[in-house]
Amino acid sequence: MKYELYYWPEIQGRGEYVRLALEEAGAAYVDVARGPRGTAAMMKMMDAQKGTPPFAPPFLKAGKLVIGQTANILLYLGARHGLAPKTEAGRLWVHQLQLTITDLVVEIHDTHHPLGPSLYYEDQKAPAKKRTAEFWGERVPKYLGYFEQLLAGGGGTYVTGRRLTYVDLSLFQIVDGLRYAFPKRMKAFESDVPGLVGLHDRIAARPNIKAYLESERRIPFNEQGIFRRYRELDH
Amino acid sequence: MKYELYYWPEIQGRGEYVRLALEEAGAAYVDVARGPRGTAAMMKMMDAQKGTPPFAPPFLKAGKLVIGQTANILLYLGARHGLAPKTEAGRLWVHQLQLTITDLVVEIHDTHHPLGPSLYYEDQKAPAKKRTAEFWGERVPKYLGYFEQLLAGGGGTYVTGRRLTYVDLSLFQIVDGLRYAFPKRMKAFESDVPGLVGLHDRIAARPNIKAYLESERRIPFNEQGIFRRYRELDH
Structure with missing residues (x-):
């Protein structure tokens, strides 16, 4: 199939x-x-x-x-596809983490669209600046700090330990996207989350992911997606 | 247990x-x-x-x-507890609908907190007005229209047909909350979603729910929750 x-x-x-x-x-x-x-x-x-x-x-x-x-x-x-634990407790835990990433993705989107998805970014630049400041001041440390702690607490290569799950792949995308959208802010922040940065690099080096990232199947980041690079929001 | x-x-x-x-x-x-x-x-x-x-x-x-x-x-x-279908397809479908309600709940929260959860409402009143206008102009018709269509298409008493699921209970809460937070706007809108209004009333009349709503276990709506009644946002 x-x-x-x-x-x-x-x-x-x-x-x-x-x-x-x-x-x-x-x-x-x-x-x-x-x-x-x-x-x-x-x-x-x-x-x-x-x-x-x-x-x-x-x-x-x-x-x-x-x-x-x-x-x-x-x-x-x-x-x-072996991208989640087999036990019910493990499956629920990994799904719970993915739903927390889902919440984070909404907040990333809201940095450039605080007044809602129907208006253009150009029509909400001032509120976008305020929301972005709050996002980097409060929310990024809270969310990424949480996942950093899980990585440290588990002591493993991946969030749940030694085995990769789809949550690790999603965290790769979060780090990759924040680097694209907020290069300056993310550069200054990365030393707070060395575990996540290491995870990002390990995921990027996995053969199937590496081949995908180098292919045309990977659409480049751009200013229509969730992660958008607007200079005025990155300082 | x-x-x-x-x-x-x-x-x-x-x-x-x-x-x-x-x-x-x-x-x-x-x-x-x-x-x-x-x-x-x-x-x-x-x-x-x-x-x-x-x-x-x-x-x-x-x-x-x-x-x-x-x-x-x-x-x-x-x-x-028999609040979801037993088949995998049915369970995934009902969970998918709940995740769509989750998205709606974020947007309801953002009507009064468009600049993020760390600032007070009083510090974001003007953007809250704009976000609320967009919410009622675009998002409420889209979300509630979707669930209204599912109710009509299924032809049943509940969203998935004849059997109650947790999604029906959540939709009760959405209608109840929108009535509390935006009494005027909701009153004007309800004729567009007669199926949802009927669902709300059927849920409220179920013996266990009725007893719950009349008990002290049901915390009253207030201005610290997701659904908040601010007069300036309801006209």
């Missing part, structure tokens, strides 16, 4: 957490909306009047199943 | 989605932080340097398990 991933074709966005898991697992998949008429196919599935239409991308078609919400897709893939 | 729920003792907040599920199920539980020294016990569990400390309340202790993140707790409870 070939998975079908549906996500906006021009950004990494929330779809990237799913792409990283599929790539690490070496799973066969099509990034549907990046192909011809793919976005139209995606919109059609969301517009279904019956059944179980997803509210928003990303969603994954796995045989007859259509699964929406990033963390839910990872819950499904993790169990099937 | 008696569950232990850990959540801030003075608000409904995110803990309320868990309370509603526990109450509907008739499950035995203690709302720990509402008891003597409960908040200190809660903070201590979050401050653990080893193991699996939760990032934030709510979290649920079920025997040896400590489960964090509202939707994750409901995933666990749903399977154990």
